[in-house]
Amino acid sequence: CVLKLKQQKSPLNKLLDHLLRFLEKRDPHQFFAWPVTDDIAPGYSSIITKPMDFSTIRQKMDDSEYSTLTEFTDDFKLMCENAIRYNHVDTVYNKAAKRLLQVGTKHLMPENLIRSLKPLS
Numbered sequence: 001c002v003l004k005l006k007q008q009k010s011p012l013n014k015l016l017d018h019l020l021r022f023l024e025k026r027d028p029h030q031f032f033a034w035p036v037t038d039d040i041a042p043g044y045s046s047i048i049t050k051p052m053d054f055s056t057i058r059q060k061m062d063d064s065e066y067s068t069l070t071e072f073t074d075d076f077k078l079m080c081e082n083a084i085r086y087n088h089v090d091t092v093y094n095k096a097a098k099r100l101l102q103v104g105t106k107h108l109m110p111e112n113l114i115r116s117l118k119p120l121s
């Protein structure tokens with residue numbers, strides 16, 4: 001029988017997995033955990049042409065679709081910016097997106113990123 005080689009995580013994927021888990025923890029209500037549907041957000045798919053959510057980011061990571069950290073951060077920012085654009089400024093979703101974007105951007109800055117890299121080495 002052919003043993004299925006356990007897929008080793010690349011160093012980049014280890015970092016992305018660590019960052020994704022850190023960012024998901026800052027979405028306690030799971031507003032960003034799954035794709036937004038037109039049922040819960042009327043007209044969403046005609047307003048937001050490039051939807052993004054944490055489950056899609058996770059799937060892309062598992063399929064090794066991210067070859068750089070920038071591609072990962074671009075999807076994270078797209079997810080937050082979609083929510084800031086679709087939801088009015090005084091909604092929980094707009095506020096949560098701004099907070100998440102701020103926390104995420106801060107921790108994706110090189111001087112803070114190094115902290116995430118240390119335990120992985």
Ligand SMILES: COc1ccc(C(=O)NC2CCC2)cc1-c1cc(C(C)=O)n2cccnc12
Pocket residue numbers: 029030031032033034035036037040041082083086087093
């Ligand atoms: C996966 O998306 C969701 C999942 C669950 C919830 C949710 O639990 N909403 C409850 C808080 C008051 C109803 C909201 C959302 C949600 C995210 C969003 C985003 C991210 O724009 N959204 C916009 C309008 C209406 N609902 C939402």
